[in-house]
Amino acid sequence: MMAAPLEVLLSSDSGSQLWNCTVFDPHSGSSLLSYRGGNSGARSLTVLGGEYLLSAQLGKNFINVWELQRKDQLQQKIVCPGVVTCLSASPNGLFLAAGVAEAIYLWEVCTGKLLSVLSRHYQDVTCLKFTDDSSHFVSGGKDNLALVWSLSSVVQLDVSHAPEPRHIMSRHSLPITDLHCGLMGAQARVATASLDQTVKVWELSSGELLLSILFDVEIMSVTFDPAEYFVFCGGSDGNIFQVSLCSQSLGREKSFQSDGEGNQVFKGHRNMVTCLSVSMDGTLLLSGSHDETVRLWDIQSKQSIRCLTHKGPVTNAIITPAPANMFLPDSRPTVPLPRFSRHLHASESDSGEPGEVCVRLRLHTQEEEETYLQKADTLNSLMNAVTDKSVFGDCENTKVRIAELEEEVQTLKKMNKDLYDFSSQLLTKPT
Numbered sequence: 001m002m003a004a005p006l007e008v009l010l011s012s013d014s015g016s017q018l019w020n021c022t023v024f025d026p027h028s029g030s031s032l033l034s035y036r037g038g039n040s041g042a043r044s045l046t047v048l049g050g051e052y053l054l055s056a057q058l059g060k061n062f063i064n065v066w067e068l069q070r071k072d073q074l075q076q077k078i079v080c081p082g083v084v085t086c087l088s089a090s091p092n093g094l095f096l097a098a099g100v101a102e103a104i105y106l107w108e109v110c111t112g113k114l115l116s117v118l119s120r121h122y123q124d125v126t127c128l129k130f131t132d133d134s135s136h137f138v139s140g141g142k143d144n145l146a147l148v149w150s151l152s153s154v155v156q157l158d159v160s161h162a163p164e165p166r167h168i169m170s171r172h173s174l175p176i177t178d179l180h181c182g183l184m185g186a187q188a189r190v191a192t193a194s195l196d197q198t199v200k201v202w203e204l205s206s207g208e209l210l211l212s213i214l215f216d217v218e219i220m221s222v223t224f225d226p227a228e229y230f231v232f233c234g235g236s237d238g239n240i241f242q243v244s245l246c247s248q249s250l251g252r253e254k255s256f257q258s259d260g261e262g263n264q265v266f267k268g269h270r271n272m273v274t275c276l277s278v279s280m281d282g283t284l285l286l287s288g289s290h291d292e293t294v295r296l297w298d299i300q301s302k303q304s305i306r307c308l309t310h311k312g313p314v315t316n317a318i319i320t321p322a323p324a325n326m327f328l329p330d331s332r333p334t335v336p337l338p339r340f341s342r343h344l345h346a347s348e349s350d351s352g353e354p355g356e357v358c359v360r361l362r363l364h365t366q367e368e369e370e371t372y373l374q375k376a377d378t379l380n381s382l383m384n385a386v387t388d389k390s391v392f393g394d395c396e397n398t399k400v401r402i403a404e405l406e407e408e409v410q411t412l413k414k415m416n417k418d419l420y421d422f423s424s425q426l427l428t429k430p431t
Helices: 346-350 372-387 395-428
Strands: 007-013 021-024 031-035 046-048 052-056 062-067 074-079 084-089 095-100 103-108 114-118 125-130 136-141 146-150 167-169 176-181 189-194 198-203 209-214 219-224 230-235 240-244 253-255 264-266 273-278 284-289 293-298 303-309 314-321
Touching: 007 293, 046 084, 052 084, 062 084, 084 125, 095 125, 095 136, 103 125, 125 176, 136 176, 146 189, 189 219, 189 230, 198 219, 198 230, 230 273, 230 284, 273 314, 293 314, 372 395
Parallel strands: 176 219, 209 253, 219 273
Antiparallel strands: 007 021, 007 314, 021 031, 046 052, 052 062, 062 074, 084 095, 095 103, 103 114, 125 136, 136 146, 146 167, 176 189, 189 198, 198 209, 219 230, 230 240, 240 264, 273 284, 284 293, 284 314, 293 303
16 A cells, blocks of 8 residues: 555546546546546636535536545535635635635535625626635636635624625736636735736735736746746647746736746647646646646646546646545544535525524634634734834834733633633533
């Protein structure tokens, strides 16, 4: 029995009759597992909490769910209000977001509750990505817009007003085909690709455009390497363009030319490149194409190391850290998935007062500590306090504000502890 790889390749196509998606070993190219049932739509294959594999059924209104280690058995179908155009699970495994026509549906995974339906796009949503810290997600659409959403503002209890995006990135002139969020949470950079033949790089925190690169062809897919030295862009002509983000001559806008500065072209695909992904160490590039192949490239030499043939146009191809459960046939998910709700606030009629907040302790977080959202809010208010215009140059003011904030943090911690004690008593009280 050979050791399980650290990283695996996941891919799916729109033509296979036998299986939906396949897991490959990036170093040997051998197929390790196949998941059966249906076909996956583009930009919809996602691993949830290291325990489930999810994908939107091609052209249909439901999401397929497999337990990672039970590949032959579809566990569940999450029925949605329409055809799912893209799907993404938050890296912390707590939230699931899906594009359905021009709306974004956001579910809480532990309860299956539909928390929000966001309708700020004017046409179909084409892609959705979470930041690595799960604090934000970005959506791109056929309306040429990319929207940045703060998760804490979207998960709201006030039903009377719709949440607004944190930023609207509106510099593309044709539909957005793909997007990628870099690392560093709320400080990340985001790349968007479009039919307008450009790739644009943005700062997530301000929504500002940092760089626009013009190509000779429509761009169908985009990704960074983990160090963000390069942005890789998949063309409608089958070429993959590598653009250096570190070159000295980088202005706000540039046209792509291959040169010695790190701007290069990977040649091999015979049709549009629809998906791109880079390995954790930044040495391998994975690409999927409508020419019915997935290719693995050595980034340094630009050589195609491996070509994996598929039965139809490739819809998803990702390199991902190998989840532990994938290769443990006897393991079971620690938490069963609930039934996912199709309607906003559907369970209010049977769960007491409307607007009532249910306190849940998620597995692994049952010790007393602030939630990530509370930590993020505290940090955010501290950062705002330091940069606040009124505080500039006024050291005394800042100290007072920090003291106030620290006091507030203590109060929040106490409230958190009281809530915890109260719910523990409730849970352990003899019935």
